[in-house]
Amino acid sequence: MPADNPDPRVRTFSPVCRAVALLLGPYAEVVLHDTATDRVLAIWNPMTPRAPGDPSMLGELDEVDPSAPDVYGPYEKALPDGRRLSSVSAVLRDDAGQPSAVLCVNLDRGPLEQAAALLAGFAAPSSPRPEPLFERDWTERMNDVIGGRVRAQGRPLERFTREDRLAVLRELDEAGVFAVRRAVPVVATALRISRSTAYSLLAELKHPAGP
Amino acid sequence: MPADNPDPRVRTFSPVCRAVALLLGPYAEVVLHDTATDRVLAIWNPMTPRAPGDPSMLGELDEVDPSAPDVYGPYEKALPDGRRLSSVSAVLRDDAGQPSAVLCVNLDRGPLEQAAALLAGFAAPSSPRPEPLFERDWTERMNDVIGGRVRAQGRPLERFTREDRLAVLRELDEAGVFAVRRAVPVVATALRISRSTAYSLLAELKHPAGP
DNA sequence: GAAGCCCTGGACGAAACGTCCGGACCGGAC
DNA sequence: GTCCGGTCCGGACGTTTCGTCCAGGGCTTC
Incomplete structure (x- = not known):
């Protein structure tokens, strides 16, 4: 599909994207974003059901800052299903030097983190956490809360209980999200869940024994 | 160095290469080969002391077979020092569709193999998670920014300059307020200031020389 | 005083918000 | 099987908020 894609950017970069997706096996997804329309141009090995044309949701990248670097990350992301990702982004420019696309590689750190945790017990004792004041935006908080619930209940998102959803919404509401x-x-x-249901559950939180 | 490289292929693909090299940390090298001269165009995070201009030694890739795929691997390689690598290669084509470069990513499998071997013998106990910090209220941030500007300029709020207001709004906007x-x-x-003026100044921030 | 710049209140369409309802679905009771 | 309570969904609707526009009016500059 990407090989004969009409978009020249996809044609140019699809070999690289396929190569990266292949190398990293099932644990990485590669996404090509269109900076102009802020939508997905192409995606390899998707970890969430996104498809070309879907909105990109990458507001974190500055729009037109020529002094900004071309490569961001690696930075941390979280998925609603509990997976934790390492992500890098690269700004791709056309022949005129103008940003034309953004490439994102999202790597599932879960398996590597488990391996690292085990190895840490045998190898050199590394420092506990150099995590600085990195302020996380509200979508990260959301993914943390949802992912935490998935892990805590050992229940995948599709089999969430009504109580699970209420708990998640309560926590997000108290966080001011x-x-x-x-x-x-x-x-x-x-x-x-649907937008209606979300509002319905939120109303239930505000009026516990409501009229 | 690769950013202002005179070769257009390097300019085109260096963000991707840097991103991959960054993501995979010290365990992967990324090499861009010139198919015409069979030499290294650029290299990121080299695992062996190769430099641009050195011969590529990638005779395994078929030269001019149009039916051959664009992406090879992953296949196994070994290094003289005993490291074992997983490699993928991607044929990169110019606008005319002619092969112009080959990208190779070489990943040191050693650490991952050790981890995998260890993990194979044990179950995977998931580790607990610390709770993130509480985000400061945005009104506080607003007051900080405005108060800071008052102090920095030594000017009371009533005599704020247009630039003062723009600066405050820019900072708040960048903070996501x-x-x-x-x-x-x-x-x-x-x-x-009035609501209208606020929106007007905000529009000015987004379209600096706009109509 | 005339010209130019900037702020303002008001008005307006567009977008987002929050609520409501008919219908589909599902698991349990009969 | 049928019924039924509970839940969710999609769509529609009225309301609020957003963001833009414009005709004034004050202020500075020439």
Whole structure:
């Protein structure tokens, strides 16, 4: 599909993307974003059901800052299903030097983290956590809360109980996430419920024995 | 060095190469080969002391077979020092569709193999997670920014310059404050300007020389 | 005083918000 | 099987908020 894709950027970069996706096996996805429309151009080995044309949701990359670096990361991400990712992004430029696409590689760190934790017991004792004041945005918090619930209950997102969803929504509400614009639909999507249901559950939180 | 490399292929693909080299840390090298001269164009994170201009030694790739695939591997390689590598190669084509370069990613499998071997003997106990910090209220941030500007300029709020207001709005915008619902009117009030002016100044930030 | 710049209140369409309802679905009771 | 309570969904709807626009009016500059 990408090989005869009409978009020249996809034609140019698809070999690299396929190569990376192949090398990293089932634990990495490669995404090509269109900077102009902020949508997915192409995706290899998707970890979430995204497809070309879907919105990119990568507002974190500055739009038109010529002084910004071309390569970001690696930085941490979390998925609603509990997976934790390492991500890098590269700004790809056309012949004129203008940003035309963004390439993102998302690597599932779970297996590597487990291996690293075991190895840490035998190898040199490394420092505990150099994690600085890295401020995480609300979608990260959302993915943490949902992913935490998945892990805590040992239940995949598809078999969440009504109580699971209520608990997640309560935690996000107390964290003030719903003071952010457009937060409710995004959370609803991440929780695999409809917008209506999300508002319904939120109302239930506010009026426990409501009229 | 690769960013301002005179070779257009290096300029085109260096962000991807740097990104991959960064993501895979010290365990992978990324090499860009010139198919015409069979020499190294550029190399990131080299595992052996190769440099641009050195011969490529990749005779295994078929030269001019149009039916051959664009991506090879992963296949196994070994290094003189005993390291075992997983490699993939991608044929990169120019706008005319002619092969112009070959990208190789060489991943040291050693650490991963050790980890995998260890993990094979044990079950995977998941580790607990620390709870992240609480985000400071955005109104506090707003007051900080405005108050800081007052102190920095030694100018009371009523005599703020247009530039003062722009600076404050820019900082708040970069902090993501305006992603919060109802934030604009509140900030406008705090800045002693009208809602219209606030939106006008914000538009100016987004379209610096716009109409 | 005239010209230019900037802020303002008000108005307006567009977008997001929050609520409501009919219908589909599912598991349990009969 | 049929019924039934509970839950979710998609869609529709009215309301609120957003973001833009414009006709004034104050202020500085010439």
